[in-house]
Structures are given as C-alpha cells and as structure tokens.
Amino acid sequence: MGTGEGARGRGRPRTPGAEDKILAAALAEYGERGWAGFTMDAVARRAGVGKSTVYLRWHDKDALLTEAVTSQGLELTGVDTGTFRGDLLQLVHNLLRHAHSPGGWAAWRVAFDVASVHQRLGGFSEAVNQVHGLQVEQICQRAVDRGELAATVSPGILTSLIYGATLVDALMARLNDRTADDATLDRRALEIVDLVLLDIGPEGADHS
Amino acid sequence: MGTGEGARGRGRPRTPGAEDKILAAALAEYGERGWAGFTMDAVARRAGVGKSTVYLRWHDKDALLTEAVTSQGLELTGVDTGTFRGDLLQLVHNLLRHAHSPGGWAAWRVAFDVASVHQRLGGFSEAVNQVHGLQVEQICQRAVDRGELAATVSPGILTSLIYGATLVDALMARLNDRTADDATLDRRALEIVDLVLLDIGPEGADHS
Amino acid sequence: MGTGEGARGRGRPRTPGAEDKILAAALAEYGERGWAGFTMDAVARRAGVGKSTVYLRWHDKDALLTEAVTSQGLELTGVDTGTFRGDLLQLVHNLLRHAHSPGGWAAWRVAFDVASVHQRLGGFSEAVNQVHGLQVEQICQRAVDRGELAATVSPGILTSLIYGATLVDALMARLNDRTADDATLDRRALEIVDLVLLDIGPEGADHS
Amino acid sequence: MGTGEGARGRGRPRTPGAEDKILAAALAEYGERGWAGFTMDAVARRAGVGKSTVYLRWHDKDALLTEAVTSQGLELTGVDTGTFRGDLLQLVHNLLRHAHSPGGWAAWRVAFDVASVHQRLGGFSEAVNQVHGLQVEQICQRAVDRGELAATVSPGILTSLIYGATLVDALMARLNDRTADDATLDRRALEIVDLVLLDIGPEGADHS
DNA sequence: CGATAAGCGAGACGGTACGTCACGTCTTGGC
DNA sequence: GCCAAGACGTGACGTACCGTCTCGCTTATCG
Numbered sequence: 001m002g003t004g005e006g007a008r009g010r011g012r013p014r015t016p017g018a019e020d021k022i023l024a025a026a027l028a029e030y031g032e033r034g035w036a037g038f039t040m041d042a043v044a045r046r047a048g049v050g051k052s053t054v055y056l057r058w059h060d061k062d063a064l065l066t067e068a069v070t071s072q073g074l075e076l077t078g079v080d081t082g083t084f085r086g087d088l089l090q091l092v093h094n095l096l097r098h099a100h101s102p103g104g105w106a107a108w109r110v111a112f113d114v115a116s117v118h119q120r121l122g123g124f125s126e127a128v129n130q131v132h133g134l135q136v137e138q139i140c141q142r143a144v145d146r147g148e149l150a151a152t153v154s155p156g157i158l159t160s161l162i163y164g165a166t167l168v169d170a171l172m173a174r175l176n177d178r179t180a181d182d183a184t185l186d187r188r189a190l191e192i193v194d195l196v197l198l199d200i201g202p203e204g205a206d207h208s
Numbered sequence: 209m210g211t212g213e214g215a216r217g218r219g220r221p222r223t224p225g226a227e228d229k230i231l232a233a234a235l236a237e238y239g240e241r242g243w244a245g246f247t248m249d250a251v252a253r254r255a256g257v258g259k260s261t262v263y264l265r266w267h268d269k270d271a272l273l274t275e276a277v278t279s280q281g282l283e284l285t286g287v288d289t290g291t292f293r294g295d296l297l298q299l300v301h302n303l304l305r306h307a308h309s310p311g312g313w314a315a316w317r318v319a320f321d322v323a324s325v326h327q328r329l330g331g332f333s334e335a336v337n338q339v340h341g342l343q344v345e346q347i348c349q350r351a352v353d354r355g356e357l358a359a360t361v362s363p364g365i366l367t368s369l370i371y372g373a374t375l376v377d378a379l380m381a382r383l384n385d386r387t388a389d390d391a392t393l394d395r396r397a398l399e400i401v402d403l404v405l406l407d408i409g410p411e412g413a414d415h416s
Numbered sequence: 417m418g419t420g421e422g423a424r425g426r427g428r429p430r431t432p433g434a435e436d437k438i439l440a441a442a443l444a445e446y447g448e449r450g451w452a453g454f455t456m457d458a459v460a461r462r463a464g465v466g467k468s469t470v471y472l473r474w475h476d477k478d479a480l481l482t483e484a485v486t487s488q489g490l491e492l493t494g495v496d497t498g499t500f501r502g503d504l505l506q507l508v509h510n511l512l513r514h515a516h517s518p519g520g521w522a523a524w525r526v527a528f529d530v531a532s533v534h535q536r537l538g539g540f541s542e543a544v545n546q547v548h549g550l551q552v553e554q555i556c557q558r559a560v561d562r563g564e565l566a567a568t569v570s571p572g573i574l575t576s577l578i579y580g581a582t583l584v585d586a587l588m589a590r591l592n593d594r595t596a597d598d599a600t601l602d603r604r605a606l607e608i609v610d611l612v613l614l615d616i617g618p619e620g621a622d623h624s
Numbered sequence: 625m626g627t628g629e630g631a632r633g634r635g636r637p638r639t640p641g642a643e644d645k646i647l648a649a650a651l652a653e654y655g656e657r658g659w660a661g662f663t664m665d666a667v668a669r670r671a672g673v674g675k676s677t678v679y680l681r682w683h684d685k686d687a688l689l690t691e692a693v694t695s696q697g698l699e700l701t702g703v704d705t706g707t708f709r710g711d712l713l714q715l716v717h718n719l720l721r722h723a724h725s726p727g728g729w730a731a732w733r734v735a736f737d738v739a740s741v742h743q744r745l746g747g748f749s750e751a752v753n754q755v756h757g758l759q760v761e762q763i764c765q766r767a768v769d770r771g772e773l774a775a776t777v778s779p780g781i782l783t784s785l786i787y788g789a790t791l792v793d794a795l796m797a798r799l800n801d802r803t804a805d806d807a808t809l810d811r812r813a814l815e816i817v818d819l820v821l822l823d824i825g826p827e828g829a830d831h832s
Numbered sequence: 833c834g835a836t837a838a839g840c841g842a843g844a845c846g847g848t849a850c851g852t853c854a855c856g857t858c859t860t861g862g863c
Numbered sequence: 864g865c866c867a868a869g870a871c872g873t874g875a876c877g878t879a880c881c882g883t884c885t886c887g888c889t890t891a892t893c894g
Contacts, residue, residue: 573819
C-alpha cells in the first residue's frame with residue numbers, strides 16, 4: 001500500500017524456481033553425504049545454478065542447511081480427534097513418520113548442530129519451542145477441559161517424552177539399518193502412547 | 209607366556225599416556241568449537257603431540273571423534289535400588305546428567321552423525337543397543353520378578369521413552385541457553401518417572 | 417574476433433600479473449634458500465597469492481621451479497661484432513655474467529636436476545641444445561665464411577668448452593665465496609677466449 | 625704411539641662394513657631418485673641398517689650425501705705421460721669417464737648444491753680447489769719446464785676449460801638421453817685437447 | 833667372569849611441507 | 864541487477880620425511 005513494495009524492479013528479477021531447487025539439492029546432499037561431505041559446490045552443481053545464486057540468498061552453509069531442513073518442517077495441521085488418547089496417537093504417529101523420513105531426520109540433526117554451537121539459535125529455538133510445544137499444550141488443555149487429564153501434568157515433560165521417544169526410535173532404527181513400514185510405526189505409536197498414559201503396574205492392565 | 213601378543217617389543221613403544229591426552233584434547237576442542245571448527249591440528253597442538261602421533265592411532269577425524277566421545281561413555285554401574293521406581297529415578301537422573309554434560313552431549317551428537325552416514329556403525333550400534341538396552345531390560349526383569357511391573361510392557365519402548373526424554377530435555381536446555389543445576393535435574397527426573405509410571409487420568413490410579 | 421581462442425571468457429579470468437609475480441617470488445626464494453628450504457607456501461606468501469593460484473598454473477614444485485628458472489633465460493640477442501674473436505669475447509662475457517647472476521646460476525642448477533632425473537626434459541633439452549647450440553654454430557659459420565676459422569673445428573666442442581668454462585668459473589667463485597665485479601669478468605673472458613683461440617706453445621703462433 | 629688412539633675400546637665397536645654399505649646405498653638412491661626423492665629412510669632400508677646407525681656417523685642428509693659423493697672421488701693418480709699433450713689427453717679422458725659415470729655425475733651435482741647454499745663449504749671447497757687444481761698446476765709446471773708451454777698461461781683458466789668442457793659434455797649427453805661408450809669419449813677427449821692446444825685459424829691445421 | 837658401556841635394528845615421536853579440496857568472495861561476460 | 868562460470872586468498876586435510884628418542888638386544892672391554 002503506497003510504497004509499492006520498495007525498490008522493486010530495476011534489473012533482472014531473481015529466477016523464480018531457484019530457491020526450491022537449491023533447497024531440494026541441499027537436502028539431498030545432506031541426506032546422502034552427511035555434514036562432512038556436504039559441500040556448497042556440490043549443492044550448486046546439483047541444483048544447476050552458480051554459487052553466486054546460492055550465496056545471494058543464504059549467507060553461508062549453516063544458513064542454507066538450516067532453512068533446507070526446517071522448510072521441510074513437520075506438518076503441524078492441528079491434531080484434534082476428540083479424545084486425548086486419539087490426539088496423542090495421531091501426534092506420535094506423525095512424529096514417528098517425520099523422524100524416520102529423510103527430511104525429518106535431517107531436521108533433527110540440524111537441531112543438534114545448532115544446539116551445539118550456541119549461536120544464531122535466535123529463530124530456530126523459538127520455532128522448536130513455540131510451534132512444537134504449543135501443539136502439545138493445546139492437546140493437553142483440551143484434555144484437561146474434557147476431564148481426561150490431571151491438570152498437574154506438565155505439558156513440557158510430556159513433550160520431552162513423546163518427541164524423545166520418536167527420535168530415539170528413529171535413531172535406533174538407523175543404527176541397526178532397519179527401515180520401518182507404516183504398520184510398524186502404527187504399532188509402535190500405540191505402545192508408546194499406552195506406556196505414557198497408563199499405570200504400568202501388574203494389576204493396572206485392566207484398560208481393555 | 210601369558211601375554212603372547214605376537215611381534216611385541218620391536219622398536220620404541222608407543223607413549224603410554226598419549227591416547228588419553230589426545231582423546232581429552234579432542235573432546236575439549238569438540239566441546240568448545242563444535243564439529244565445524246574442530247581441527248586435527250588444534251587437537252594435536254592442545255595435546256602437545258605431533259599430527260603423526262594422532263594419525264598413527266586413528267585413521268581420520270571421524271574415527272578420533274567417535275572414540276573420544278564414546279570413550280566418555282555413560283557410567284553404567286548397575287543401577288539397583290530395590291524398587292522399580294527407585295531404579296528408574298536413578299537411571300533417569302544419571303542419563304540427565306550425562307546428556308547435560310559436555311562429554312555426554314558430544315556422545316549423542318556423534319551417535320547422530322554415525323547413524324546418518326550408515327557406515328562403520330559396527331561397534332557403535334552394538335554398544336548402544338546392548339549395553340544401554342541391557343540395563344533397562346535388567347531393571348524391568350527385576351521389577352517383574354518383584355511383581356511391580358506387568359510383563360507385557362516392552363523394555364525397548366521404555367528405553368526409547370526414558371532416553372529420548374532426557375535427550376530432548378538437554379536439547380531444549382541448550383537451545384534456550386539454559387544450564388541446569390543438579391536440583392533441577394532431580395526434579396525433572398521425578399516428573400519424567402512419574403509421568404511414565406502412573407496413569408495420568410484426573411483421579412490417579414482408580415480408573416477401574 | 418581474430419583472437420578466437422576456443423572457449424574463452426567463461427568465468428573470472430586469471431589475474432594477469434600473477435604468473436610473473438609467482439615466478440619472481442620463486443626465483444627469489446630459490447636464490448635465498450636453495451632447493452632444500454624452498455617451499456611452495458613461502459613462494460605463495462611472498463607473491464601475495466594463495467597456494468591454489470600457484471597450483472592452478474603449475475602442477476608441482478618441480479614444474480614451477482623449472483619454469484621460473486628457464487624463463488629467466490639468457491639474453492641471446494644475436495651476438496655479431498664482425499670478428500670471430502669479438503663474437504667469442506662478447507658471448508663469453510654474457511655467459512659469465514649469466515652464470516654469476518642468481519637467476520642464471522639457478523638455471524644451471526635446474527638443468528642439472530632435470531638431467532639427473534631423466535624426465536620431462538621434453539622442452540628443456542631442446543631449448544638448451546638448439547637455442548644455445550645454434551648461437552655458437554652461427555658464430556662459427558660466419559667465422560668460417562670470413563676465413564677466420566678452420567671448417568674442421570666442431571662447434572659442439574667449442575660450445576662445451578665455452579659454456580663449461582664459464583660454468584666452472586661461477587662454481588669456483590661460489591665455493592670460495594667470491595663475488596666477481598664486471599671488470600674481473602671481462603679480464604677472465606679475455607683469458608678464456610685467448611686460451612681457446614691460440615696455440616699455447618711457448619713462442620706464440622710460430623710452431624711451424 | 626703412547627696415546628693408544630685415545631679412549632678406544634669400551635662398548636661394542638662399530639660394525640666394520642656399515643660405512644661402505646651406507647655410502648653405496650646413498651649413492652644408488654641419489655642416482656635413481658635425485659635430490660628430491662632421496663630419503664634417509666630409504667638409504668637405511670637399502671643398506672639394511674637402522675637410521676640410528678646412519679645418524680651416528682653423519683650428522684644429517686647433506687653430510688651423508690656429500691661424503692657419499694666425494695668418497696667416490698676421481699682417481700687422481702698423478703697423470704704423467706712425459707708430454708703436455710699426453711698429460712692433457714689422459715686427464716680429459718679421466719674426467720670424461722668420471723663425469724659420465726653415475727658416481728662422478730652425482731659428485732658434480734653435490735658440488736652445485738653445496739655451492740648454492742653458501743654453507744659448510746669448508747672442506748669441500750678446499751678439496752675441489754687444491755686436489756683438482758693442484759693436478760693441473762703440476763701438469764702445467766712440468767710442461768713449462770720442458771718448454772712446451774708458455775709460462776703466461778694461467779692454470780686456473782685451463783682447469784676451468786677442461787673441467788667445464790667435460791662437465792657440459794656429460795650434461796648434454798644426459799639431457800639427450802645418450803650414453804657414451806669408451807671410444808666416443810676417447811674421440812671427444814682428442815677434440816677437446818686439440819681445440820685448447822692449437823691455434824684454430826684456417827691455416828693453423830699443420831699439426832699433423 | 834660379571835658389570836658396564838657402546839652399537840645396533842626397529843619404529844614411535846614432535847615438527848613441517850607437501851599437494852588437494854572446500855569455503856566464501858570476487859570478477860568476468862551474457863541475459 | 865541477476866546469473867553461470869570459475870579464479871581468488873585462506874586454511875584444514877591426510878601423507879611423508881626429517882632428525883631425535885626410546886626400546887630390547889648384541890658385542891665388546893675392563894675390573
């Protein structure tokens with residue numbers, strides 16, 4: 001309104017599809033070669049662009065990788081099945097599929113890298129905390145409102161448990177070179193949710 | 209007689225303390241500078257040895273880092289307090305301290321790197337699976353024997369939950385630049401264990 | 417057009433003055449430190465360029481040094497004074513100055529290295545043989561035409577004598593840590609030429 | 625007499641043949657690989673001794689190489705044929721054979737290296753100057769005494785010419801990958817001596 | 833004859849240069 | 864002004880060699 005979007009115009013506009021091609025190439029390279037062996041030259045070559053085109057958009061390797069990986073972020077279409085257990089099951093299932101997928105796994109790795117360097121965690125940390133944490137909080141809030149959940153339960157701890165369980169599950173699968181099909185993930189989601197939800201004492205089995 | 213060891217003794221023996229000095233230096237460098245910024249020259253310099261001494265023992269950067277980090281492995285002195293809840297509490301506390309410590313955190317990062325590259329996971333995967341998994345299995349077995357735990361509960365899932373929760377806790381702490389004191393870790397361990405152990409419905413265990 | 421040159425123009429062109437700067441730096445380093453103590457890093461640093469810029473142009477140390485030294489080739493602007501003795505005097509004087517100068521001396525050393533390894537003498541051998549040999553041949557031919565020289569005299573032997581004498585002269589000077597001024601070189605050139613030209617019996621030329 | 629050769633005795637005496645084996649190995653390595661590619665480890669291995677045995681006898685690479693090469697020194701059994709021309713012919717022949725032989729060629733190379741570094745030329749320079757120079761001086765002196773040579777001729781210049789000619793001859797042979805048989809060397813010696821001795825004008829051919 | 837001393841093969845040690853490769857920047861000509 | 868190409872200065876990589884240093888052993892002389 002009014003400003004006309006600043007100094008737009010003058011000179012050739014940026015090639016429209018470039019960002020996506022580069023992000024895809026970066027993700028593919030990262031998945032295939034890991035952090036060592038991930039080179040900017042290779043990304044540019046695979047994307048079919050020049051290095052200047054890459055550096056014009058991202059300041060350095062970290063920035064590109066972070067965006068490549070977080071852009072592939074988890075679909076967080078508000079989970080809401082009507083019951084607490086249903087919500088958790090769907091959430092855990094989504095998380096498991098995410099962690100086992102190449103893009104999701106890469107996202108976790110980058111999170112660890114970012115967390116290890118203590119720098120430029122500005123946006124990243126907030127994204128993880130607010131977007132993901134908020135989701136669990138909403139689920140918990142609805143469950144408390146429905147009388148399904150004790151208000152004393154901390155959503156933060158619940159988040160740690162659920163996210164951590166799915167993460168470690170993917171880690172173990174990779175270390176053992178297993179690939180999980182959808183049915184296996186479903187079964188595992190069920191086990192995780194039940195373990196969290198229920199008393200696990202011997203006589204506590206009466207939840208059938 | 210006794211040692212055997214084949215062609216021992218020819219030539220100058222390797223300096224006894226060198227391995228430890230180098231591993232310690234590697235860990236310190238990795239902790240201070242992260243994976244990028246971790247250089248073999250710096251490790252050698254800090255350890256006060258020549259690069260050849262390093263490369264004589266480890267084939268490359270990855271190998272050194274992996275060993276540096278896994279050698280600092282979690283103390284797994286058999287946890288056994290007499291009750292299931294006590295065992296879990298102590299285990300979670302140990303894991304939290306480990307994940308929050310520089311060495312333990314680095315170990316997790318390397319685990320992710322190893323899992324991402326699909327290579328040379330020979331010893332590593334087994335260590336993680338058997339040593340750590342075994343610990344939890346033993347705790348569960350004893351609990352079942354004492355009648356504290358339903359035999360249907362999968363120790364694998366329990367492991368994922370516990371390890372994952374501590375890992376994610378450390379990750380969040382780092383992303384938010386928080387450092388946790390021992391009391392905080394204790395409280396958090398309590399919350400995690402209770403969340404796992406108990407039915408989390410609104411009125412506690414009387415869900416029959 | 418006109419230049420043609422095939423696939424020219426793509427990418428940043430090589431910095432124009434770099435070759436010369438590097439060659440000059442190489443020659444200076446070689447002169448100051450000798451073959452041992454001649455390092456590529458030092459050459460690059462002195463030339464104010466990166467190592468990659470050096471290795472982009474020369475495959476290795478030998479190649480750089482060879483070119484550095486042969487590029488400083490003897491000025492072979494056709495000697496032609498009108499008399500055989502005059503030609504020889506000027507030639508010997510030039511050769512003496514060349515052999516006593518740092519660049520010329522280095523050129524001789526490299527010639528010896530090249531000759532010792534039996535490799536990549538492709539261009540080098542021809543340069544020495546044809547360019548230098550040709551010069552003496554032309555001088556001899558003109559002398560024969562003028563009736564100053566017996567046609568039976570082999571220009572090859574004369575070349576060996578003259579080049580060898582100047583080379584050994586420089587060698588001895590260096591071994592004795594002497595530096596020769598221009599006047600001394602002139603006197604020595606005179607002695608060499610006279611010794612070659614004349615019968616050295618006790619009463620001069622009347623040996624019939 | 626008296627002293628009994630100082631503190632000889634006590635402890636194991638040095639292995640008698642070691643020096644020779646090492647020198648031979650050094651010469652062979654130098655001849656095959658040149659100065660670059662000449663390594664102490666290879667010399668020790670080829671000689672079948674440990675590095676300590678080498679370094680016990682020579683302080684460093686230069687010292688070993690210098691001695692290896694000068695020990696193979698030219699046979700300087702006083703040339704004395706009775707005539708000046710005969711003496712020169714034999715001397716030039718000896719020098720040519722020396723320069724064309726691997727050991728002699730290596731000796732020249734080392735002379736150049738030593739002369740280029742301006743260091744520790746103490747013994748070397750004197751050896752070259754006095755031993756070799758003296759030989760020519762004696763030949764000249766006898767020739768003057770016999771009335772065959774003008775006293776004004778400088779033996780130094782004559783030395784430069786003769787040594788230089790043989791050196792350059794060997795250099796050219798190597799650059800062209802030629803190997804010279806004995807007959808060729810004989811013929812060449814004749815040409816060199818005649819060129820030096822005689823007036824080379826067109827009517828000066830009456831020396832038959 | 834046993835203690836003492838030096839030589840010896842082997843090979844690890846702290847350095848340092850090698851030649852390669854990637855980073856992030858810069859400089860072309862073309863679009 | 865964006866783009867592909869690619870050269871640039873910098874600096875780490877993993878290798879190889881230098882000259883030194885320990886080992887365990889052998890070989891001599893001296894007390």
